Amino acid sequence: MMMGWDKMRTVRRGARRAVANATATLVLAWVAALALSAPAQAWWNDEWQLRKKITIDASATGANITDPIGTTPVLIRLHTGNFRFASAKDDGSDLRFVAGDDKTPLKYHVEKYDSLLSEALVWVAVPNVQPGAKAEVWLYYGNKKAVAAADAKATYDPDTLLVYHFNERGTPSLDSSVWANNAQSVGQPAEGAIIGNGVRLTGQNPVTLPAAPSLTQPAGGAFTWSAWIRPAAVQPNAALYSRRDGATGDGLVIGLDNGAPFVEVTNAGTAQRSGAGAPIAPGTWHHLAMIANNGQVTLVLDGNPYASVAASLPALNTVALIGGDTAATSSAAPIAQADPSAAAQSPAAPAADGDGTAAPAADDAAAAAPAPAAVPAMAGFAGDVDELQIAKIARPAGLIKFAAIGQGPDTAKLISFSVDEETASWLSGYFAVILKSVTLDGWVVIGVLVIMAALSWVVMVDRAGYLNRQAKANAVFMTHFREVADDLTMLDRGEDAEVATLGGRLSAADAKAMKSSSLYRIYHIGAGEIRHRFRSGTAPVLSGASIAAIRAALDSGVVKEIQRLNRLMVVLTIAISGGPFLGLLGTVVGVMITFAAIAASGDVNVNAIAPGIAAALVATVAGLGVAIPALFGYNYLISKIKDLTSDIQVFVDEFVTKMAEFYSADRPDPTAHRMAAE
Structure with missing residues (x-):
């Protein structure tokens, strides 16, 4: 039987050790997580x-x-x-x-x-x-x-020559780049463009870009143009961006032909246009970009290549138009015309033949040959434009796609936001606003809950320490109790130094630790009852009635020890059950006061209600803050008390069993055996 109880105790100790190790592991993991996350808590500026x-x-x-x-x-x-x-x-x-x-x-x-x-x-x-x-x-x-x-x-970097956000009203668009290439005409604002405000073009009100030195385009140079566009309708041959040299006829036009974007480059009188792709629907926003580099001009629509043409940009230093064609205001080259008066006075003027036809002019006085015909003007683009950017380098394709995604309606897959972090959690932010709104009755309830929380923590710390000391003292006592061979009272003789046992010597330190054990106190009661029943010189024999009486005395000691183990636990039960109810009381009273104040003022405003309601809920949070730790502590302590109570009950059974074995009537007298041996 004793071996069965020993095995049970060993199993319980192993389980408790496993729980303690698991708890320690969790604590260490939490501390390690805090240590690893510490660098992420660095703050650029605490202000x-x-x-x-x-x-x-x-x-x-x-x-x-x-x-x-x-x-x-x-x-x-x-x-x-x-x-x-x-x-x-x-x-x-x-x-x-x-x-x-x-x-x-x-x-x-x-x-x-x-x-x-x-x-x-x-x-x-x-x-x-x-x-x-x-x-x-x-x-x-x-x-x-x-x-x-x-x-x-x-x-923006210095390679960016022009950036128009089009958020001005009644004034020309301002350049956000370092070059200050502000527009020379006022555009019509377009509310609710894809990025704030844009500019609305009707085909008759183009925005004029300056002929600034920084915007001078060298022959064959690199160039990037981009903008967000929303055509109002399908237009044939509509110029979105136009820049032409009136003297040479060279030019660059970006436009839409029946909804299909195109780029047209004119060099030495030869115009080259990109192939037509899929048209874009009117009333929809699209990101359009043009990249020129190394004799290749590429159109990019919504971040993807759309069309291209093998051409080099001509040298351009004239004004440019957004939403119009510069050919509408100036010819590619002026047409030569003869002065009538000069022709009449010139000796080389041809004479009329008799049939009325003009005579041929002299070889050395031929009339001036006419220049090439004027370039036909394209229609102006009708629709909205936003976020115009021009650069003097060829931007990489990834950057164009980045702009098309990051500035458009699908920006969520490129840019995401985390939650807000605060420098201080209790004295600033929302919690500070809530605490400032707590009323007097709420503070009274919170004060009571704080007192309850303090008491519950004191009880938990006190009980945990006491139960741990009891478990250690009981272990020391049971180690020496199991070494007792024939006299159950030998551990209770009162020697201050050492007491002889079967397996060795009981040290003073163990004797002192053992005296604080609950099992020892019960043992002390049993040992006293045994000594009381023995007369000097008589054989130590106990009858069944005496054993039953001693068992009753032990049971009384068990009751006292269990009461001692459960001392002050009622404080935790009060905190567990009473804390939430007190918090709920404070919340209800706070909500009543908030609504009473609203009724008195007659102003039903969410901003006025929210702080009062939030402050009222602080009482409930405080109540839960009292009850939850007390609940965890109570369950832990109760499990420890149950283990110690089981140890006490097992010890009483073991003590009574040994007492019946050592002091039964048919047991040989150990004194006689010793005398016979001598």
């Missing part, structure tokens, strides 16, 4: 309260751009779904963009920021975007003391 990670995904899981991209301005669209406008300054001047290393500030500028409509358009210069990879940018905001740091000129 900004909020930040958000923006991921630019050019990999196969995102935009799937495999061609080179490089440094490019990225359009960041902010709205209520990804940005807290209420936490930023009204004009957005506290916006800051930092590279993925969270150390390097990035250049940016704001095209539009409307805190009332919760809409913002921001261009950020992201360096060295790699194809097929992800890049990260941090957006910081929430600093009321910040000053504006936007810099449109630094957002």
Whole structure:
């Protein structure tokens, strides 16, 4: 029987050890996770309260751009779904963009920021975007003391010659690049274009681009042109962008012919046009780009190659038109005409023949030959245009596709936003607003719950320490109790130093630890009852009635020890059951006060209701904060108490069994055996 109990105790100790090891493993894993995540918590500047990670995904899981991209301005669209406008300054001047290393500030500028409509358009210069990879940018905001740091000129590289956002009203479009190539005519605004506002072209109101030195196009040079377009109707031979040299007849035209985009290059009087592709539907936005490089001109529609023509660009230094053809205002070359008066006075003037026909002119006085006929003008493009950009280099195909995806309606697969992070969690942000809205009754309830939480934690710490000490002391006691051979009272003789046992010596340290054991205290009761029944010099024999009486005395000790183990546990049960109800009481009272205040003021406003309701719910959160730890602690302590209670009951049975064995009437007297041996 004793071996069965030993095996049971061994199994229980093994289970407890396994649970302890698993708990320690989880704690170490949590600590390791915190350590690994610590570098990600670095903050570029603590004066900004909020930040958000923006991921630019050019990999196969995102935009799937495999061609080179490089440094490019990225359009960041902010709205209520990804940005807290209420936490930023009204004009957005506290916006800051930092590279993925969270150390390097990035250049940016704001095209539009409307805190009332919760809409913002921001261009950020992201360096060295790699194809097929992800890049990260941090957006910081929430600093009321910040000053504006936007810099449109630094957002674009020097190779960008012209950038029109078309967000002006009543004034010519302003160039956002460093070259300041502002438009020379006022365009008609188009509300709700694909990126903020655009320009609306009717075919009769083209936007004039200046003939600035920076816009001079060398013969055979590289060139990139891009814009978002939305044709209003199907037009034959409509010029979207036109630039011609009136003296030479050379020119460059980008347009649409019955909805099909084309590029036409004229060199030395010879016009070359790209082949026609699939037309685009009227009323739909499309990104159109033209890239010229190394004798090849390519049209790119929505980021994909559309058409091309083998031609080199001519030298051009004239004005250009958006939505019109320059041939409508000037001929490719003037037509030579004779002066009538000069012809009458000239001696070389031909004389009329008798039949009335003109006589041939003299060989050395021939009339001037006429120049080539004027280039027929194309119709002006009718529709909307947005985000016009011109560069003096050939942009890589990956960058054009990046712009078509990142600026269009499918930007979600390229750009994603993470949740907001805050510098402080309890003293700033939403929680600070909630705490400021808590009423007096709520603070009273929260104060009571704080006291309950403190008491429950004190009880849990006290009980956990006591139960652990009991388990260790019981283990020491049972080790020496099982070594007792013939006298159950030998561990209770009261020696301060050492007590002889069957298997060795009981040290003073073990004796001191053993005295605090609950099993020892029960054993002490049994040993005292045994000594009380033995007379000096008589054989130690106990009758059945005596054993039953001693068992009753042991049971009384068991009850006291179980009461001692369960001491103060009622505090945890009160915290578990009473905490949520107190929190609910505070919430109900807070909601009542909030609605009473609304009824008194007569102003039904969500912004007025929300803080009061949120503050009222703080009481419920506090109640749960009291109950949940108490519940976990209570269940843990109860399991420990059950184990110790089982040990006590097993020990009583073992003690009674040994007592019946050692002190039965038919057991030989160990004293007589010793005397006979001597």
